[in-house]
Amino acid sequence: MRRQLEAFDSYPDAAQPPDVVTEERNIPGPHGPVPVRIYFPAATALRGRPGFVWMHGGAFRFGDLDMKEADWTARELVHKAGAVVMSVDYRLAVEGVNYPVPLDDVVAAIQWVRENSADLGISSISIGGASAGANLAAGAALRLRDADNWKCEHLVLAYPSMHVDLPDPSKSLELALAEMLPAMRLTPGMFRSMRENYLGALSSNPPSYAMPGLADLRGLPPTLVLNAEYDDLRASGEAFSAALAGAGLDVEQVLVRGMLHGFLNLSTSFEPVDDALERIADRLRALDHTS
Template identity: 50%
Template sequence: MTDEHLRGPHGPVPVRIYQPLGDGTGRPLLVWCHGGAFAYGDIDMPEADATARVLAAAGTVVVSVDYRRAVDGVHYPVPLDDVVAAYQGTLQVAEALGVARRRVHLGGASAGANLAAGACLRLRDSGADLPSSLILLYPCVHPVLPSASAELADRLSGLPPHLRFEPEGYATVIENYLGATAATATGEAMPGLADLRGLPRTLIVNCEYDELRASGEAFAGSLRDAGVDVDQRMAPGVTHGHLNRPNLTEARRTLSGMSQWIDDAARVGDVEEEGGAAWR
């Protein structure tokens, strides 16, 4: 594990690099963005550190991004700029890390999932290299949460207030990130509003007892409508942010699933490079 800095438009972007044990080339790599309502969290929180350690132990190089948070006058697009810069900087050093550029993935959790998806949209629009896949955990990608299904509303009805995302509190989070009202959000800032055509294959993992599941489910539907390959999963029995509780059975299962997704993508990439069948 090493702490480094990558060049960014607002100054150096701190990253922490987790390398698997032993020597090796051709490894996959995940650029990972923690959550925290855009204003909280850091690369020491379990959602960042424990996630990176587990994935690295399973053979994936992880670059955890300590993007600037929306505090002290910082707003969109600064955190997103940092994530884009970290991804592009990682591509430049990928070979030195024993990673082929086509095996670099991009992902995040909650607000970090928003930043990962927004970064991918900017990369697509600029004609830059896209990640092998997007990995989005309980994403927050809409300026206003979509309506919950009857099933989700029933799940949420028994939750205590501190585990809920009530409309007023959610609006505060979004408007603090934007530095403006939710109505001003662009698709890059809130990817649920964007044209999603041309994005890479995407894994979405939602939490069963989570208001943000409505955002993740709606985003999965929009991706499918845009022709993107999507694998949508649900972590049963858990509330929002379960990767911050890494000893939970469902957290361990989610991390195992993420690792398997990355491994499968690498094998598919080998087939595609050899002119085999496209990924399905």
């Protein structure tokens, strides 16, 4: 399946991501070491950079540090925002692994960045993710809010999966989905399978850290939600954005036109992808204190 996905997302003539400095590390976690890849900008300033912890998607079952959604996104944000980006290779829900193990890995990674921010040269920490990674980013933000009374600077959620069951689609989403081939849809059965695989024995009574759409959202940071126009999961992103607004929080919801789920696996040669990354970079650039 991984080979098929790579072939589908391959555009040989598309622009390649920037070449930046990277460092592979294994950081301590409650279930053993957590592999991460840290991306650094050119060393024109050693302090005051914005920090960004990023989690790839893949239905909790797939994905790694080399997938474009992980590697290309990190490289582009280093280039566009001058940020230090850490991509987290959290444990996948395979071979008996279930919640809370992937979330534990993500929380451990964020805590490590907090403890080592001076060595990383960063003065702020934002967190984000795509699809299942967005779920983990929001779950980590909620858990750290409750356990440590800590709040990151910004939360970035790209085509997020936040609910036990997909909320009813808006009228505009219904019209968009009607234009799509069945093979391009995320069916209720696929969504249910993803949820049950991740939650395991807790699938009938999931905790709010596992499904942030169930949570009390008060106290979360300013949040950017990037929804793909042609994506069943857009219903989850729209409902979560509405819940954030209902809790009185600062939320910006962006409909990325013409895009399917997983568009961050595409090159910035596609204008909507480049625009989405610029929106993330804008938030990080505002936190740059190198000058």
